[in-house]
Amino acid sequence: MKFFIDTANLAQIKEANDLGILDGVTTNPSLMAKEGIKGSEAVMQHYKTICEMVKGDISAEVISTDFAGIVEEGKKLAAIHKNIVVKVPMIKDGIKAIKWFTDNGIKTNCTLIFSAGQAILAAKAGATYVSPFIGRIDDSGWDGVELIAQIANIYSIQGFKTEILAASIRNALHIVKCAEAGADVCTCPLDSILGLLKHPLTDIGLAKFLEDAKKFA
Numbered sequence: 001m002k003f004f005i006d007t008a009n010l011a012q013i014k015e016a017n018d019l020g021i022l023d024g025v026t027t028n029p030s031l032m033a034k035e036g037i038k039g040s041e042a043v044m045q046h047y048k049t050i051c052e053m054v055k056g057d058i059s060a061e062v063i064s065t066d067f068a069g070i071v072e073e074g075k076k077l078a079a080i081h082k083n084i085v086v087k088v089p090m091i092k093d094g095i096k097a098i099k100w101f102t103d104n105g106i107k108t109n110c111t112l113i114f115s116a117g118q119a120i121l122a123a124k125a126g127a128t129y130v131s132p133f134i135g136r137i138d139d140s141g142w143d144g145v146e147l148i149a150q151i152a153n154i155y156s157i158q159g160f161k162t163e164i165l166a167a168s169i170r171n172a173l174h175i176v177k178c179a180e181a182g183a184d185v186c187t188c189p190l191d192s193i194l195g196l197l198k199h200p201l202t203d204i205g206l207a208k209f210l211e212d213a214k215k216f217a
């Protein structure tokens with residue numbers, strides 16, 4: 001399973017990248033706004049900086065919602081760097097645009113996936129990735145990880161090549177559960193990635209080893 005970081009914060013991207021386990025980055029308009037980036041020039045420059053920092057796919061989301069606008073915006077984003085993946089919302093014109101990008105050799109990430117039906121449609125259009133939003137599904141009283149397992153089963157039966165990018169990850173357990181359920185990628189906040197490191201018995205065990213090491217140092 002690939003690890004992406006879900007942020008537009010350069011310090012967090014650097015910290016995850018320095019671990020040596022990072023395969024890519026996802027962003028969305030909310031994450032970009034959080035960093036205080038203003039204006040299309042600054043947005044484009046920010047994506048370029050991220051592409052230069054991390055070797056791997058970098059999702060950049062369109063904000064247009066009509067076919068012509070999505071295609072125009074997506075072409076500009078894709079021109080920034082070869083690793084840009086155009087992130088397109090799961091709407092009718094979005095599906096049409098994903099098919100256009102597929103036919104024109106541009107990678108896509110179909111975002112805001114909340115059902116298996118949506119995942120099937122995105123795969124039919126040739127999306128490189130689909131992003132089911134695990135945490136938001138959990139928040140609404142359903143089981144987000146179950147959706148990952150359902151999509152993984154369907155894609156396997158049908159032979160779809162679209163990769164399942166588990167998004168809206170809230171904690172380390174989500175990452176483990178998504179790995180079990182067959183996600184190809186998990187895009188996670190830095191805290192959730194670092195959460196994988198933690199176990200109290202590791203801390204207790206290390207403290208004891210270091211204490212005992214003093215006896216022969």
Ligand code: E4P
Pocket residue numbers: 006026027028111131133135136167168169187
């Ligand atoms: C990723 O591509 C999504 O935009 C992101 O994971 C959404 O996460 P949230 O539900 O925490 O906003």
